[in-house]
Structures are given as structure tokens and as C-alpha cells.
Amino acid sequence: MKYQIINGKMLLKEEALIPLNDLGLLRSYSIFDFFRVLSGVPVFLEDHLDRLLGSVDKMELDLRWSKDEIRTMCREIIASNEVVDAGLRIVVTGGYSHDGYTPARANIYMMMHNLPEYSPDDFTQGRKMISSNFTRDLPEAKTTLYVHAIHHQKRMKEVNAIEILYHTDGVITEGSRANMFFVDQNDVIVTPADAILRGITRRHLMHVAKDKYNIVERTMVMDEIADMKEAFLTSSTKGVLPVIEIGGVVIGDGKVGAITSDLHQLFNAHVAEYITAHREEFDDS
Amino acid sequence: MKYQIINGKMLLKEEALIPLNDLGLLRSYSIFDFFRVLSGVPVFLEDHLDRLLGSVDKMELDLRWSKDEIRTMCREIIASNEVVDAGLRIVVTGGYSHDGYTPARANIYMMMHNLPEYSPDDFTQGRKMISSNFTRDLPEAKTTLYVHAIHHQKRMKEVNAIEILYHTDGVITEGSRANMFFVDQNDVIVTPADAILRGITRRHLMHVAKDKYNIVERTMVMDEIADMKEAFLTSSTKGVLPVIEIGGVVIGDGKVGAITSDLHQLFNAHVAEYITAHREEFDDS
Structure with missing residues (x-):
């Protein structure tokens, strides 16, 4: 570069x-x-x-x-x-x-x-997250305020976590560099809507998933995590990444869920289509 | 420079x-x-x-x-x-x-x-503050996180305020670039002690004032402001600066109090002594 x-x-x-x-x-x-x-x-x-x-x-x-x-x-x-x-x-x-x-x-x-590289295992076996009571200032702007996240890198490494789930006194907001989704016992996809960065992967995923799944944006609290069947995060570099444990709480059976896997593939197909559709614009030859 | x-x-x-x-x-x-x-x-x-x-x-x-x-x-x-x-x-x-x-x-x-210049009127007539529910991340470290403060500059200008008083859901912490002190009805000097930057002007002021005044470090809430006789802030560039109004609440009779004036002079004398005592070390002649 x-x-x-x-x-x-x-x-x-x-x-x-x-x-x-x-x-x-x-x-x-x-x-x-x-x-x-x-x-x-x-x-x-x-x-x-x-x-x-x-x-x-x-x-x-x-x-x-x-x-x-x-x-x-x-x-x-x-x-x-x-x-x-x-x-x-x-x-x-x-x-x-x-x-x-x-x-x-x-x-x-x-x-x-260079792009960060994720292991294929991250997507087939899922990853852990830690959690932290923290509210970003100006959450809807993509500010450079990552002190809290960088400060927690050591704690993440200790448990081999990939991300931090932020909550405000128990109300779940987002990851430090990702948005958060859960799948409840009725196969409804739940995602927090307030005090979050409007993730672009989040929006595109909701768009490609909406005809096949029931998606609800609502307030969600930390205590609900134990009742969820699946969890995953979305970000521009990670796409749809399965989460199997948050702050020591195992999600579902601790394995990557069927809906998460399906969404991972749906999203990747959507990105591939986008690239094909836009390749000519950026072709310098 | x-x-x-x-x-x-x-x-x-x-x-x-x-x-x-x-x-x-x-x-x-x-x-x-x-x-x-x-x-x-x-x-x-x-x-x-x-x-x-x-x-x-x-x-x-x-x-x-x-x-x-x-x-x-x-x-x-x-x-x-x-x-x-x-x-x-x-x-x-x-x-x-x-x-x-x-x-x-x-x-x-x-x-x-160049140092910011304060008007003599600031010290004889006092200044206003606005207030904001905001908690700094890592409050005891002097981080560069001033987004909240800079974002409020317009609001400060509208009411000609010099500073923002931060509180966490009503519990007073500090100013955006200063520590906070109050004088209660019994002439006790009150200053918050938790979740604040350990101001150096704050410490030196407490040191020079301790033989003459009763100083208490304790939790203080926003509702107490109306009952205070005097208020002032301390910072390295402002020294001891009188505050006569916070978020629309007038302090005491809205004039600079006698104790604040006295502390302002005590502190300035202390700085002058420090300079005299250390001048030789920094004399390049």
C-alpha cells in the first residue's frame, strides 16, 4: 500500500x-x-x-x-x-x-x-465474546473512541474472545466493532435497535434475510442471553460470525446454529453478487 | 513557539x-x-x-x-x-x-x-456553567477524550458559560477541564472525590486551604447545588475561578463569595512562591 x-x-x-x-x-x-x-x-x-x-x-x-x-x-x-x-x-x-x-x-x-484474516474455524465452530457495561459517546456516529475496547484486549486474549458485548446497565447495545444478533426459541432473529452504530453489514443482512426469517429490532437485556438458541455478530470485515459464548454464558448447545450458518452463506452470496454487479465501474483496464 | x-x-x-x-x-x-x-x-x-x-x-x-x-x-x-x-x-x-x-x-x-487569557471580570464577577449527564471513560487518567466537551461548545456559547459540570445520573463528578468545589451553608468546602481526574490545582489548593478551612471530599448530587453558598472550579490555566450559576441554578446570591475570593488569592500567592523557589533551576543565563 x-x-x-x-x-x-x-x-x-x-x-x-x-x-x-x-x-x-x-x-x-x-x-x-x-x-x-x-x-x-x-x-x-x-x-x-x-x-x-x-x-x-x-x-x-x-x-x-x-x-x-x-x-x-x-x-x-x-x-x-x-x-x-x-x-x-x-x-x-x-x-x-x-x-x-x-x-x-x-x-x-x-x-x-491489509484485511484481518479470520480462520475458517471461526465460522464453523464459532467464537466467544466478553461483555462490559459501557456506553459509547455519540453511539450513532462512527467515532474513533476505542479506548475502552483497546483497554480490554488483554482480557479478551485471556479467554480467546473475538469481541466485547457492550451493555448499558444490562441493556444490550452492540459489540465494540460489530453489531449483535440473537435467535430466540421461536427462531425469531432479535437485534438491538437503540444507541448503536447503524452497521452496514447489519442492514444488508437484514435485507437479504427478511423474506425468509422473522426479524425483530427491540430492547434486549443481558439476562435474556441464556435463553437464546443462537447468537452472531456482523461487521464489514467479519461478515456474519457465529458466537457461542458471551461472558461465560454458553449460547444454546454451544455449537454454531443452523440459522446463523444459513445467514452467513446468504450474506456472502449477497457480497459476491454486489462485486459482480460493480466490477465494471472499478475496472481500470 | x-x-x-x-x-x-x-x-x-x-x-x-x-x-x-x-x-x-x-x-x-x-x-x-x-x-x-x-x-x-x-x-x-x-x-x-x-x-x-x-x-x-x-x-x-x-x-x-x-x-x-x-x-x-x-x-x-x-x-x-x-x-x-x-x-x-x-x-x-x-x-x-x-x-x-x-x-x-x-x-x-x-x-x-500561548496560554488562554481570562478576563479580570471572570474572577471578580464569576462565570456560568452548563451541566451534562456524562461519565468520562477511565476518569482517573488524563485521556484525550474531549468529544463530549467540544460537542457542547455551541451550547456553552449560547449562555456564555465557561465550563460544563459533568454528573453521572445526578452524582456530581467534575468539569470538562476543571475540578469542582462548593461552599456549604456552614462554610465547609465540599469537593467530589470519586470518578474524577486528580487535579493538580485541586490538590495544591486543598493543601494551602486546609489550615484555614474545613474541606470535605464527599459524594455530592445535583440537587444540593441550590443550597450552596459559593461554587468555584480549579484548573491549571484558570487557577481558582468563581462560578455563580450552574445549569440555570444561581449559586448563593449570584455574586462571587468571600471564601472563593480568599482561596483565589491564597492559590495565586502559592504559585508565586513556587516560581520564586524554582526560578534558579530554570535560569538559562
């Missing part, structure tokens, strides 16, 4: 440098979005750009680039890096502040990463 | 640049400290270095510089910038992360700013 973008300017990674007075650095005043580029196609690009601009609005950032201009930057960084499969990160910050506190005109940064 | 420091290296401000993968920028994983340099003397330097290292520990940052080395950097940046009066900011971040998530060896950044 040789190239990064700072405020619309394509730069060699070694030359993509910023001063210390960025308000993202000094005051955590920034939002971002992150999505997969597969076979050169940015997956669900329009959804991610819409959410990015939504986060910009919620944070009241003074961004001077339009959606079209940001889309063009995405095309350029993908083409320059000659990417097949990767992750693309867009960060928008509160700008270079004269006093280290007052927001200025927003900065936009773009960079690409 | 021509010079800044990155990882021990003194650089011209224009050359003090960092790559985009700093975990402070990407995930808000960073802490800082900030103090005044008056007449070339860093005020309460040892206290600030101790707190900085305490924040480093609480955040589990992998910092490779000792307190002595950081103190030397402080001396060097003050001398290079030929500073009389200014603010010195030290930021420690989670390092340059290979995947934008996993912490690496910590980075240390130092920069100097």
Missing part, C-alpha cells in the same frame, strides 16, 4: 505526514469509516460514504469535500495502490486547531490496510 | 510531522498533560510528570522514556522556545500501529501554546 491521501492529495506513504495540532490527535475529535475492497471493488461504497457523511454531521465537522469528491478519492487510492483485496480507511478530524481545542476546517485522511 | 519534540527529538514546528497510523489519531488511544510555564518556570512540574506517568500506567502504554528523560525534554523545549509565559503540552499515544488497532511502542510528543 504505497499511497495515502491527505486532504485530497495523493502522497507516498512516507510523505503522508501531519502536524501535531490535529484535533483528532489532541482531543479525539474525529470520525472514520472502513470498508473492504474485494477484487478491486469497494464493497457497499455508497452506504459507507452516506454513513461517513452522517457521522460528519453528527459530530458537526466542517468538511469541505462533497460525496462525489470523496468517492473520486476512493477510486484514486484504490487504483494507485493497485489493490485486489484490502481495507480502506477514511478518517475525518476536527482540523488543525490553533489552540489545541477549538475545531477548524476538517481534515480528511485515507489509507489502505 | 518554533520548536516541538517528537520522541525526544527537537524539531522545527514545520518539520514536526507524524504518519497517519498513530493510534492516538486512529483510535483515540492517548493521554496527555498540560501545564503553565510562568517566567520560564514549569509550574508544579513534578506533579504533572507524576500524573502523566500515572495516566501512562492506567492506559497501559508502553513508554520507553523515564521521568528524568521527560523532565529533560521539558527543560529543552522551554529553553529552545525562549519562553517566558506559555502552556506546555505532553501527549503520549499508543504508537504507530501496523493494523490501525493493536498498540505499539508509545510515542511522546511535546508542544507549546
